[in-house]
Structures are given as C-alpha cells and as structure tokens.
Amino acid sequence: MLMEHAGLLQRGKFDPALPASLVLHLVIGLLLLAFLPDVQPIRAPQEESVDVEVVTPPAIAAPTPSPAVQPLPDKGEEKANSAVQEDVPPAPETASREMPPPLPKLPKPVTSGPPELTQARELFSGKTLASPRSREARQLLGTLSGGERNLQLCNLEALEQISRSRPGSAPDLVAPYAMKAEKVRGNSVEVDGGAFRSKRNWFNVRFHCEVDPAGQAVVAFAFAIGDAIPRSEWQEHNLVADDGEADQ
Numbered sequence: 001m002l003m004e005h006a007g008l009l010q011r012g013k014f015d016p017a018l019p020a021s022l023v024l025h026l027v028i029g030l031l032l033l034a035f036l037p038d039v040q041p042i043r044a045p046q047e048e049s050v051d052v053e054v055v056t057p058p059a060i061a062a063p064t065p066s067p068a069v070q071p072l073p074d075k076g077e078e079k080a081n082s083a084v085q086e087d088v089p090p091a092p093e094t095a096s097r098e099m100p101p102p103l104p105k106l107p108k109p110v111t112s113g114p115p116e117l118t119q120a121r122e123l124f125s126g127k128t129l130a131s132p133r134s135r136e137a138r139q140l141l142g143t144l145s146g147g148e149r150n151l152q153l154c155n156l157e158a159l160e161q162i163s164r165s166r167p168g169s170a171p172d173l174v175a176p177y178a179m180k181a182e183k184v185r186g187n188s189v190e191v192d193g194g195a196f197r198s199k200r201n202w203f204n205v206r207f208h209c210e211v212d213p214a215g216q217a218v219v220a221f222a223f224a225i226g227d228a229i230p231r232s233e234w235q236e237h238n239l240v241a242d243d244g245e246a247d248q
Contacts (some may be wrong), residue, residue, distance in 0.1 A: 001087070014056060039073070039174070050230060115224040116224060119220075124157065125159070125160055126218070136235075137156070140152075142226050146215075149178065149215050150187060150211040151182065151184055154207065154221070156210065158191075158207050159174055162205070166198075169198045169211060171198045173195060176189075177195040178195035179194070180194075181193070188211075189210075190203070190208050191209075192206050203225060203228050204226025204229060205225055206224045206226070207223035208221070
C-alpha cells in the first residue's frame with residue numbers, strides 16, 4: 001500500500017486520503033514495536049580460552065604399617081604341625097641323583113718290578129780313558145779281550161753315568177754280577193742284577209750296553225738305579241764297604 005502511495009507521489013498526483021493512511025500505518029507500527037519482545041540477533045558463542053595449569057599435589061609418604069603381632073602357637077598346634085611334616089613323604093629325587101655318576105676307572109695296579117731303563121744321551125767312557133789319569137785302566141784293558149773287555153768298558157760307562165745322574169754320589173766300584181749273573185753276547189752286555197758302591201754303601205743297578213765291533217768304545221748305553229741294598233745282604237752277595245774282606 002505504501003508502494004501504491006509512493007507511485008502516486010511519483011506521478012505528481014495527490015490523494016486526499018494519503019495523510020490519514022500514513023498516520024494509521026505509523027500508529028500500527030508503533031503498537032507492534034511496543035508489544036513485540038526484544039529480538040536479539042543470534043550470534044555464535046565465542047570460545048573462551050582458559051589457561052589450564054596442572055598442579056601436582058605434594059607426595060605424601062605412606063604410613064609405615066606397624067608389624068603385626070603373631071600370636072604364639074599353642075603346644076597342641078606345634079605337635080600337630082610336626083606330625084604333619086613327618087607324615088609328608090620326601091620329594092622324589094631327580095633322575096641325576098637316582099642314577100649316581102659312574103665311578104672313575106681305577107688305574108691298573110702297577111706290579112713291583114725293576115725300574116725302566118733310561119737311555120743315555122751322551123757317552124763318557126771314551127773321554128775318561130783318554131785322560132792321562134786313566135793310564136793304568138788303559139793298560140788293564142789292553143790285557144783283556146772279547147767279552148771280558150766289553151764288560152769292563154760297560155762297567156766304566158756305568159760309573160760315569162751314575163756319577164752324573166746323581167751328583168755327589170762318588171761311585172767307585174761296580175759289581176755287575178752281585179744279584180744276578182750278567183749276560184755278554186758278542187758286543188752286547190746285559191746287567192739286570194748289578195750293584196754299585198757309593199760312600200761305603202751299595203745300591204742296585206741295571207744297565208744294557210753296546211760296544212763297537214773293534215771293542216774299543218761304548219756306542220749305546222741305558223741304565224736304571226735302584227734302592228739301597230740292606231747291609232744284612234752284603235755278605236751273601238760278596239759286597240764290602242771297602243776293598244778289604246766282606247762285611248759281616
């Protein structure tokens with residue numbers, strides 16, 4: 001309706017009812033505004049930033065519980081517990097305990113016998129005979145021949161080997177036949193029951209000896225020193241403490 005009046009004004013025409021109509025419209029508009037509730041524009045709520053601070057409460061030490069007082073067991077309970085423990089069968093042992101480990105093999109018993117022979121690494125009888133002090137020994141060997149000469153050469157080598165294997169023993173005599181007769185075969189000499197004298201005592205000795213074909217020098221020697229011979233056996237084997245008569 002306002003548009004119609006506006007159109008009339010624009011055309012330059014005047015409507016006599018226009019003032020009254022305008023007044024009526026204004027009054028109605030004012031009444032509507034008076035009775036309508038306030039209409040607020042709807043706005044999106046603004047997010048409010050809130051500073052959050054995490055506060056750790058102070059650690060509170062846990063109260064130490066007081067030790068509980070254990071009541072003393074009655075004598076009857078002690079007897080009952082001990083009876084129960086006695087009735088409980090022992091736990092079965094492991095397989096390793098049920099099967100004991102095998103016993104170590106015992107070494108074979110060593111039968112008593114003469115000591116093994118030790119092969120001499122160096123021979124000394126030749127050097128001894130070459131010494132000027134052995135003049136008489138060289139002369140004596142010159143009167144011997146064959147097996148007897150070989151035996152004396154081996155006896156001399158035995159004295160030299162014993163003296164060096166036992167420093168300070170100072171052996172001075174060898175009796176190759178003291179306990180058992182010696183064996184002389186060609187250039188080989190075997191003494192398995194001999195004896196040697198050292199500081200007025202006698203000791204068992206064994207040796208095997210080889211002499212060169214000319215009967216001039218020992219070429220191989222092996223020996224073993226045994227225990228001392230008891231004095232009670234000396235007379236039986238014609239052993240003496242010195243070069244006198246046999247000791248009683």
